[in-house]
Amino acid sequence: MAVDAQTVEKLAELARIAISEETIDEVSSRLGDVLQLVDQLQAVNTDGVEPMAHPLDEVQVLRKDEVTEPNRREAFLALAPQSEAGLYLVPKVID
Amino acid sequence: MEWEVVIGLEVHVQLATQSKIFSGASTAFGAEPNTQACAIDLAMPGTLPVPNEEAFRFAVMFGLAMNAEIGMRSVFERKNYFYPDLPKGYQTTQLEQPIVGEGQIEIHLEDGSSKTVRLHHAHLEEDAGKSLHEDFHGMSGIDLNRAGTPLIEIVSEPDMRSAAEAVAYLKKIHSIVTYLGISDGDMSQGSLRCDANVSVRLKGEEELGTRTEIKNLNSFRFIEKAIKVEAQRQIDLIEDGGKVTQETRLYDADKNETRSMRSKEVANDYRYFPCPDLLPVVLTDDYVEQIRGELPELPDAKCARFEKDYGLSAYDADQLTQERATADYFEQVAAKSGEAKLAANWVMGELAALLNREEKSIEDSPVSAEHLAGLIARIKDNTISSKIAKQVFEAMANGDGDADTVIEAKGLKQVSDTGAIEKLVDDVIAASTSQVENYRNADPDKRPKMMGFFVGQIMKASKGQANPQMINKILKEKLDALL
Numbered sequence: 189m190a191v192d193a194q195t196v197e198k199l200a201e202l203a204r205i206a207i208s209e210e211t212i213d214e215v216s217s218r219l220g221d222v223l224q225l226v227d228q229l230q231a232v233n234t235d236g237v238e239p240m241a242h243p244l245d246e247v248q249v250l251r252k253d254e255v256t257e258p259n260r261r262e263a264f265l266a267l268a269p270q271s272e273a274g275l276y277l278v279p280k281v282i283d
Numbered sequence: 284m285e286w287e288v289v290i291g292l293e294v295h296v297q298l299a300t301q302s303k304i305f306s307g308a309s310t311a312f313g314a315e316p317n318t319q320a321c322a323i324d325l326a327m328p329g330t331l332p333v334p335n336e337e338a339f340r341f342a343v344m345f346g347l348a349m350n351a352e353i354g355m356r357s358v359f360e361r362k363n364y365f366y367p368d369l370p371k372g373y374q375t376t377q378l379e380q381p382i383v384g385e386g387q388i389e390i391h392l393e394d395g396s397s398k399t400v401r402l403h404h405a406h407l408e409e410d411a412g413k414s415l416h417e418d419f420h421g422m423s424g425i426d427l428n429r430a431g432t433p434l435i436e437i438v439s440e441p442d443m444r445s446a447a448e449a450v451a452y453l454k455k456i457h458s459i460v461t462y463l464g465i466s467d468g469d470m471s472q473g474s475l476r477c478d479a480n481v482s483v484r485l486k487g488e489e490e491l492g493t494r495t496e497i498k499n500l501n502s503f504r505f506i507e508k509a510i511k512v513e514a515q516r517q518i519d520l521i522e523d524g525g526k527v528t529q530e531t532r533l534y535d536a537d538k539n540e541t542r543s544m545r546s547k548e549v550a551n552d553y554r555y556f557p558c559p560d561l562l563p564v565v566l567t568d569d570y571v572e573q574i575r576g577e578l579p580e581l582p583d584a585k586c587a588r589f590e591k592d593y594g595l596s597a598y599d600a601d602q603l604t605q606e607r608a609t610a611d612y613f614e615q616v617a618a619k620s621g622e623a624k625l626a627a628n629w630v631m632g633e634l635a636a637l638l639n640r641e642e643k644s645i646e647d648s649p650v651s652a653e654h655l656a657g658l659i660a661r662i663k664d665n666t667i668s669s670k671i672a673k674q675v676f677e678a679m680a681n682g683d684g685d686a687d688t689v690i691e692a693k694g695l696k697q698v699s700d701t702g703a704i705e706k707l708v709d710d711v712i713a714a715s716t717s718q719v720e721n722y723r724n725a726d727p728d729k730r731p732k733m734m735g736f737f738v739g740q741i742m743k744a745s746k747g748q749a750n751p752q753m754i755n756k757i758l759k760e761k762l763d764a765l766l
Contacts, residue, residue: 248562261320
């Protein structure tokens with residue numbers, strides 16, 4: 189199954205990935221290969237088979253409601269390109 | 284043409300856990316920015332989420348209170364979108380297998396009627412951080428303290444037919460979550476927020492019209508106004524030959540209008556998939572049954588009990604049980620004063636007016652339940668009249684002490700001494716010769732009404748402190764003796 193250029197562009201935008209004009213063909217053919225594999229898998233009859241969440245049939249462990257994390261703001265802010273007044277600064281976003 | 288408005292609500296409720304849904308960072312409100320955002324909340328590489336058991340317990344409590352199915356096996360999914368206050372690039376939420384399934388609640392409308400609203404489902408998810416847009420040299424500031432705060436999103440069926448019904452539904456949800464103690468329900472702090480899906484159709488039409496979603500409504504008043512104005516916009520649009528576009532809109536309270544969120548983004552495509560970092564959460568019957576056994580008395584049950592045990596009207600019982608704190612306050616006043624009906628009248632009357640005036644919640648009431656009960660006891664034993672009681676209440680609200688202290692300090696004790704009242708009556712009769720003459724010449728049927736003048740004068744002379752029943756009795760005897 190082929191993936192057209194338009195779909196590749198849309199997926200790239202949703203994933204915030206830059207894909208250059210020259211590589212679109214290659215990406216669409218590789219995505220097409222992946223989908224071909226999915227098509228093959230879909231040929232298997234899975235009626236009555238529960239989707240697998242973990243190979244060992246584990247269930248999630250929950251933790252007690254306790255505050256265990258100290259304030260490490262300064263260390264984290266130091267990793268950011270820009271910060272001010274305890275806030276991370278990012279290019280202006282307004283919806 | 285008669286139009287019908289169709290409304291479904293998505294309500295987000297912040298759960299009152301100590302720590303976040305997937306990390307051990309604190310959820311306390313009002314902390315310095317980013318002091319409660321840990322490596323997991325910040326999506327640092329290599330971190331893994333571990334769900335908070337309390338969030339599940341709270342969600343199950345809610346589900347049971349909504350008579351809903353409980354998801355014994357629930358699954359977290361990733362909802363993918365990019366926004367700076369969402370560091371991971373996805374929100375961990377639930378979709379196909381939520382913790383709470385179908386349910387229903389009864390809502391009570393102002394005209395006294397009731398209606399059932401169906402719950403589509405409710406799911407657990409994490410809140411995002413906050414973006415601050417002002418004053419950062421053209422940049423936005425991001426505070427991630429709220430990122431990862433547990434939420435339940437409660438999705439109703441489109442069962443509401445007016446803004447008033449939507450408000451009644453939301454009030455009921457508010458009432459239930461605060462009764463359960465799973466949220467503080469404080470809308471001003473964003474603990475309870477609401478998106479409204481609104482569409483219109485001709486009355487009698489089966490098919491639903493195209494809906495719009497009004498985002499982020501955070502007060503009962505705005506929700507009501509936003510729904511009204513949006514429904515009218517859609518009706519006008521269709522009547523003018525236009526078509527409603529399915530879109531997200533924002534309510535502008537200053538202009539009282541909704542407007543389209545002109546987002547340049549591609550139509551929402553969240554590409555949900557099960558979160559590989561989290562396994563299915565499986566609950567046992569024992570766990571759910573134990574929670575069921577620990578549920579507190581809920582608003583509907585309390586309302587029925589108030590009607591039965593205290594002899595209150597359905598309306599009064601409903602008013603008093605909407606908020607758990609009000610119900611608790613009333614019960615204390617009723618128990619301590621032994622006068623449930625007077626207690627109900629005072630809590631819904633003078634006390635509610637006082638709290639409204641001072642913009643205080645009942646928890647911060649300037650008049651304690653004990654002081655109000657003391658006041659009611661003095662009305663009951665005739666130490667003061669109801670009229671004087673209002674004066675005493677105001678003094679208590681100003682911090683002048685309990686009822687007895689105020690009555691004593693201001694000398695407000697009701698005069699019930701026969702001799703003193705007789706003297707007041709005699710003085711007024713002596714000073715009102717023409718009115719006495721009119722009374723004597725009047726038709727006997729008219730006389731009781733004419734007594735009002737004398738009662739008023741006597742009350743005035745006693746500064747409102749004379750016992751009204753005694754005035755009536757003595758006055759009548761004395762006037763009749765003159766006939």
